[in-house]
Amino acid sequence: MPLEIRPSQALRLWRQVHLDLVRDGDSDLSARQTAILLTIYLELPPHTVRGLAAQLGVTKPVITRALDTMGKLGLVTRKRDDFDRRNVVIQRTVAGALAVERLADLVVERAREMGGS
Amino acid sequence: MPLEIRPSQALRLWRQVHLDLVRDGDSDLSARQTAILLTIYLELPPHTVRGLAAQLGVTKPVITRALDTMGKLGLVTRKRDDFDRRNVVIQRTVAGALAVERLADLVVERAREMGGS
DNA sequence: CCCGATCGTTACGGACCCGTATCATTATCC
DNA sequence: GGATAATGATACGGGTCCGTAACGATCGGG
Numbered sequence: 001m002p003l004e005i006r007p008s009q010a011l012r013l014w015r016q017v018h019l020d021l022v023r024d025g026d027s028d029l030s031a032r033q034t035a036i037l038l039t040i041y042l043e044l045p046p047h048t049v050r051g052l053a054a055q056l057g058v059t060k061p062v063i064t065r066a067l068d069t070m071g072k073l074g075l076v077t078r079k080r081d082d083f084d085r086r087n088v089v090i091q092r093t094v095a096g097a098l099a100v101e102r103l104a105d106l107v108v109e110r111a112r113e114m115g116g117s
Numbered sequence: 118m119p120l121e122i123r124p125s126q127a128l129r130l131w132r133q134v135h136l137d138l139v140r141d142g143d144s145d146l147s148a149r150q151t152a153i154l155l156t157i158y159l160e161l162p163p164h165t166v167r168g169l170a171a172q173l174g175v176t177k178p179v180i181t182r183a184l185d186t187m188g189k190l191g192l193v194t195r196k197r198d199d200f201d202r203r204n205v206v207i208q209r210t211v212a213g214a215l216a217v218e219r220l221a222d223l224v225v226e227r228a229r230e231m232g233g234s
Numbered sequence: 235c236c237c238g239a240t241c242g243t244t245a246c247g248g249a250c251c252c253g254t255a256t257c258a259t260t261a262t263c264c
Numbered sequence: 265g266g267a268t269a270a271t272g273a274t275a276c277g278g279g280t281c282c283g284t285a286a287c288g289a290t291c292g293g294g
Contacts, residue, residue, distance in 0.1 A: 002228070002229045002230065002231065003122060003130070003228040003229065004224055005127060005228045005230070006223070007218070007221035007222065008221070009120060009222075010220075010221045010224035010228070011155060011158075011159060011220070012154060012159060012219065013120070013149070013224075014155060014220065014224060015151075015152060015155035015156060015223075017161055018152040018155065019153045019156075019172070019173065021148050021152075021212075022148055022149050022172065022173050022174065022175065023174045025174075029148070031135050031139055031145075031146070031148075032139050034135045035132060035135040035136050035138075035139050038128060038131060038135065039132060039136075040128060041128075041205060042132055044175065054153050055136075056136065057139070057140045058139070061170070063188070070131050078159075088209070100128065101124070103127075103131065104124035104127050104128045105124065106147055107122070107128075107130075107131060108122055108123070108124055108127050111118050111120040111121075111122045111127070112119040112121070112122075113119065113121065114120045115119070117189070
């Protein structure tokens, strides 16, 4: 049972959620940061810099910088892997889980308001 | 008939579309720019810098800079209002309409792939 | 006319991000 | 043990964006 949505609905939903995000201002995440954050919170751990870079098709410094920024915001944490100390394991945080949950509720709520057309 | 979508579906859709946008790379628009672009293409003209700034809850220079960037990408055009030459009317372009249409198709397609959960 | 109000733009200092290249640390394999 | 590979972080030069403040252009009322 696929999720049926019309192009005009998709656009209005996309616009409304982005408007909310901009107006709230708290989540100043770029498209890349959003993709990284949701990957961390939706895909099965463990997550590494290299793995995320491969999934997104970007270079490793992009991931490192994004983790710096999101770490400052308290959305993720880094921890060295004790079994292979070259690796860094990205971990979820309570604040990050809350932010993701709020985004989900925002999309669901705005979708509910999308009328017929 | 509202659009029914579950939180987990919303998150997976949000992640997948952002992944596509990042991987394609062509549309390097921030959340603000996306909101501006969709407002121009979904809401009734005419659009002015002041009006967009009010709708998004941001300052005017933000709109001016976003229009500069999107203008360079060919997504919008500016034209002085002949009746009140202080105003600038933001106009749509073929390239912009195509980009918006492609975003809509992307969301629709990814939504269709969102299975049950 | 001229003065105030309104419009969009620009200037400035600071912050962030990018891609490439390089680095320090750690593991692996002979 | 020493050479090699792999991982994540950092340096650098260039670009974009931000918020505040100021600016030139234009309208409108007295």
